[in-house]
Amino acid sequence: MGESKLDLLQGTLDLMVLQTLATMGEIHGYGIARRIEQASGDEVLLNQGTIYASLVRLQQRGWIAAKWGTSDNNRKAKFYSITRAGRKQLAKDAAYWQRLADVMGRVLAMGPAAASPVGGAQ
Amino acid sequence: MTQPRLRTAGLLRSALNRLWAFFHKQPLDADLDAEIAVHLDFAIEENIRSGMSPDEARRQALVRFGGVVQAKEGQRQARGLPWLDVLGQDLRYTLRTLRREPGFTAVAVLILALGIGANIAVFSVVNTLLLQPLPFPNSHQLVWIAPPPSKCGLSCATYSTDAYDQFRSTTRSFQDVTGYMAFSSADNLSLNLGAAPITATGIDVIANFFEVLGVRPAMGRAFTPNDALDGAPPVILLSNAWWRRQFNADPAIVGKTFDINGRQTTVIGILPASFDFGAVFSPGVKVDAITPLDLYGPPRDWGNIVTLIGRLKPGVSLAQARGDSKAASKIMCWNLKYPNTCGDYKDAVIPVPLKDYISGSLRRSLVVLWSAVGMILLIACVNLSNLMLARASARGKEFAMRSALGASRARIVRQLLTESLVLSAVGSLLGLGLAFVIVAWLAHQGAIALPLLSTLHIDAAALGWTLLIAISAAILFGLAPGLKMAGGNLQQALKDSGPGSGQGRRHERLRPILVVTEVALSCILLVGAGLLLRSFLKVLDVDLGFQPDRAAAIKVDYDDSVPNDKSGELRIAKRRVLFQQILARVHSIPGVEAAGMVDYLPLGQNRAWGLPIPKGRNPNDFKNVAGPLVYVISPGYFRAMGTRIRGRDVTWDDGFKSQNVVLISQAMARFFWPSEDAVGKILNGNGNDLLVIGVVDDVREESVEDSTGWQIYYPMTEATPNDAELVIRTTLPPASLAGSVMGALRELNPKQPQAEFRPITALVSHAVSPRRFFMFLVASFALLGLLLAALGIYGVISYSVTRKTQEIGIRMALGASRARVQADVMARTFTLALIGIAIGAIASFAVAALIASMLFETRPIDPPTFAAVAVLLASIALLAGYLPARRASNIDPMVALRNN
Helix, strand or coil: CCCCCECCCCCHHHHHHHHHHHHHCCEEHHHHHHHHHHHCCCCECCCHHHHHHHHHHHHHHCCEEEEEEECCCCCEEEEEEECHHHHHHHHHHHHHHHHHHHHHHHHHCCCHHHHCHHHCCC | CHHHHHHHHHHHHHHHHHHHHHCCHHHHHHHHHHHHHHHHHHHHHHHHHCCCCHHHHHHHHHHHHCCHHHHHHHHHHHHCCHHHHHHHHHHHHHHHHHHHCHHHHHHHHHHHHHHHHHHHHHHHHHHHHHHCCCCCCCHHHEEEEECCCCCCHHHHCCECHHHHHHHHHHCCCEEEEEEEECCCCCCCEEEECCCCCEEECEEEECCCHHHHHCCCCCEECCCCHHHHCCCCCCEEEECHHHHHHHHCCCCCCCCCEEEECCEEEEEEEECCCCCCHHHHHCCCCCCCEEEECCCCCHHHHCCCCEEEEEEECCCCCHHHHHHHHHHHHCCCECCCCCHHHECCCCCCCEEEEHHHHHHHHHHHHHHHHHHHHHHHHHHHHHHHHHHHHHHHHHCHHHHHHHHHCCCCHHHHHHHHHHHHHHHHHHHHHHHHHHHHHHHHHHHCCCCCCCCCHHHCCCCHHHHHHHHHHHHHHHHHHHHHHHHHHHCCCHHHHHHCCCCCCCCCHHHHHHHHHHHHHHHHHHHHHHHHHHHHHHHHHHHHCCCCCCCCCCEEEEECCCCCCCCCCCCCHHHHHHHHHHHHHHHHHHHCCCCEEEEEEECCCCCCCCCECCCCEECCCCHHHHCCCCCCEEEEECCCHHHHHCCCEEECCCCCCCCCCCCCEEEEEHHHHHHHCCCCCCCCCEEEECCEEEEEEEEECCCCCCCCCCCCCCEEEEECCCCCCCCCEEEEEECCCHHHHHHHHHHHHHHHCCCCCCCCCEEHHHHHHHHCHHHHHHHHHHHHHHHHHHHHHHHHHHHHHHHHHHHCHHHHHHHHHCCCCHHHHHHHHHHHHHHHHHHHHHHHHHHHHHHHHHCHHHCCCCCCCCHHHHHHHHHHHHHHHHHHHHHHHHHHHCCCHHHHHHCC
16 A cells, blocks of 8 residues: 555655644644545545644644644544744745745656656766 | 744754653643544544444544554654653663662672772872962963072072072063072971960061962962061961961951060961962971061071072063073172172073972873873773673573564663663762762871872862763773673574573683783783882882981970170070080980980981082182082981991080081092091181091982982081971880970970971981872772782683583583592683783883883882782682682582583
């Protein structure tokens, strides 16, 4: 199954979590995990458990906040929300990823002739 | 611009959060547990809603979650300080292991404490004497200004006050120049507080002394030029120690007046505790008070009396100062009243860094001491390495099990290093305690003539040094076994069935090497100590020219002044009567064999008056010959000192309204009359004819180890003594006479102060104290090294016997006799010891050459020393091997074979 799903690059999970919180508002860990799975069309290989490391990391950096609350179906759950610093960071990181994706897109669009090992391997 | 700041703030925040998290594991873990439980509940609910059975829903939820334990661990690592967690685990585990083996732990800690303690103590000595600057501000600017070494003692090492004045005004390299009176003798102050006078030692210094050194009184003021004027009211600065001891640290003492030497003297200040005149300028002597030197009064005519200390101007080099001083030396006069003495100091005014003067000669000894103590630490580490290795082999299975369970190699090395770090930390703490004790003890050894010893203490540098050696030691003895174990073959170790199954040869190779190293190192130490010990014994054996045993001296107070005594004859007559009375009274004390007086005792201060030459010879023939040291004596002095005379002793009538007589030392007699008997010859000094009535033994006046200049003795009825030291020779232990002698002196002179009754042996032992100090320390280290080496040998042999119990059992079952088994073990021990001794002996040749300059009448390659060390080490090795060998021979084959 490793072939069929994308491995997450270092740091991308943090960005996904931030983006999820920015669009969804207050939401609990399971919600975040599901949201990312849905948004990515189940294409990324995500062990839901790994988001908790990401959540605590973001929290310690002050980009998200957390508090215990009650869910729609009356369960006690921990709800996360993005902070102002988190939004700034998200904007920065998103811009970075956008640029990287653009560059990658252009490089890969060069066509087979140009994409062969001219890149400097010789 | 805000970005970097933001990032730094973020990092800091994150670090603080991590630290906080580290200390709040439990609530955070509980929080996470709850969160994960809710997560799974949500997932299960959703799965059920989508039509799964409850079991399948739960299974799927867990699959999607992907490992609860991993998720928790990942979150913990992300939030806290994982390395600190691991360290904590290692520490806990280490403490548990060490507690389980109290014997091993105690031995290891003790060995380390001894090694590290000795190292810290010696480092403190080296640091204080050698590495630290002198305890004065900008002390690198301070220079000692003196003539080159000579044979005529202090008088040729000092300057006249006129010369000082000229030097100070002529030179341009110095901010200022100061000096002190080099001829102040011990117990020269007599403090009268009503009861019996109390003696103390004071030094006269030039008024700007404290300014030049940069020392400010703790209370009151330093001297001003006015204090030193002729006829100025007497003032005194007290040393901090004397102020505390004698005046109970009276906070209102400044301004008070006391009767000192019969004059009302005002205390103008208290010196800071950090300034100890004796510690810096006259090691082994305690100086209680400082008084100003009357530069322009009578001292003007006393000849060479002051030693000079200068402070260089900023930026002036030593070479510049030397050139400047050399130029000044050409015009300096011994006494301005005699213009022909101008130029007397030509080329004899040489500045050297004050620090070099004070501790330069000790550099080599200190470096040797430092190396010796370093070697002890090395031996201790090798020993511990050995112990750890033995332990590690015994724990081979444990480590194999741990790595089978997933512990990485690094983790196992880290575990072993943690163990050695914990051991060395505990050892260092104990060692530090030990060092505190040693250093406190050393700082109170006032009798050891080493500079700055009293200022010894454990400071930040010493603590830093402790940390450094503790960590290096831990790495040194922890790494080798660590790597060894971690590198071990997992399979083999797991299969190993423990003792007896011949656990790979590889372990057996490192340990003997360690033992050989230990033996070699202690061999070097022992050879060094042996050579120093032999030198010391040789020094004690030197013919001093007097017999220190059963002789003692006490300073006698007398007043021979006579008013209106123009010619000085009345004074001589009075002194003659006073001294006759004192000696007659002392002679009547039971147990006193002989008694006499002298103004300077050997191995203390001295002075010279120039060179008398045989009558009729041309003075120009003796231009560059140093004058003899001068002593003014009473009849009986030589007998009391145990100095042999050829000719006769002085009498009470010599020089007193009759011919002037002198006694001279053998070396002087030989120089002037190489082939004739000097007795009966006439010398001429300062225009006076002096009949040589006797030739006496050469006396070691300045140092026990070097022959000093010649000596000449004048009767006190002919020349004026500077002081009076009463020397008595007794049939009883000298100390037992202290009371009766003091009683006799008091009877004759109620003003006689309570002076110290000093055995002459104490003078000698003071003079040889630096050598004894170094010898004693190196010898202690050598013995410690020997002990550690013996322990090491015992450990290795004993361990190998234990490992080979089964093998030995088989051999005995096959018919090997007990004696044979024992001999085999002993032979193995002996081989190890011999290799160690051979390597050590070769290294010792090199080391001995390095300490050659510290030896006295002992060749660096001293066959008896080398032989003795080899025999000693070999016997100790055999002894250490004997116990395990006996154990081996007592192995019962049946038990040994069955036990496995």
